[in-house]
Amino acid sequence: MYLIVGLGNPGHEYKNSRHNVGFDVMDLISSKYNIAINRIKFKGTYGEGKIGDEKVIFLKPSTYMNLSGESVREACNFYKISNENIIVIYDDISLEVGRMRIRKSGSAGGHNGIKNIILNLSSDIFPRIKIGVGGPKGNLVSHVLGKISGEDKIIIDRVFNAASEAVNIIITEGITEAMNKFNGFQGLD
Secondary structure (H helix, E strand, O other), X not given: OEEEXXXXXXXXXXXXXXXXXXXXXXXXXXXXXXXXXXXXXXXXXXXXXXXXXEEEEXXXXXXXXXXXXXXXXXXXXXXXXXXXXXXXXXXXXXXXXXXXXXXXXXXXXXXXXHHHHHHHHOOOEEEEEEEEOOOOOOOHHHHHHOEOOHHHHHHHHXXXXXXXXXXXXXXXXXXXXXXXXXXXXXXXX
């Protein structure tokens, strides 16, 4: 069983923002696998289904980004999911728009949502898919809460599709295969 978590902030005002790319990828994956994310529990919205032969839980925390770990911990405890079977999808300002990076573990890298997940799981060992949103030219908060538009939107949509495929590969073939295939990915083509 896998828990796939997309990070973001609830509320219409955050829709299509750089900070909500995790939610956006979850929406794409849930549509692809026909798994509705419409049940309320675990301080979030979730749905259950299958990818290949594996049961999956899709989770979008409703705690706001900085407290995402509370939602992840509740779902993990309920379903008895090991850290190695948690896949977290989120924005990364250290990666340029169009880049995606998959990691088995690691630090929070300054991301408060990941920092809170590490705190709540007492571990930094869990797979993650980082979606590049580029660094700010000015204020960080304005940047991450800003909307993705224009050429960046076209590029980021390609990354969302690649992230969706990466989730499938992590589950069906393993994280090493997904890292080998996608860590050089650029959505610029």
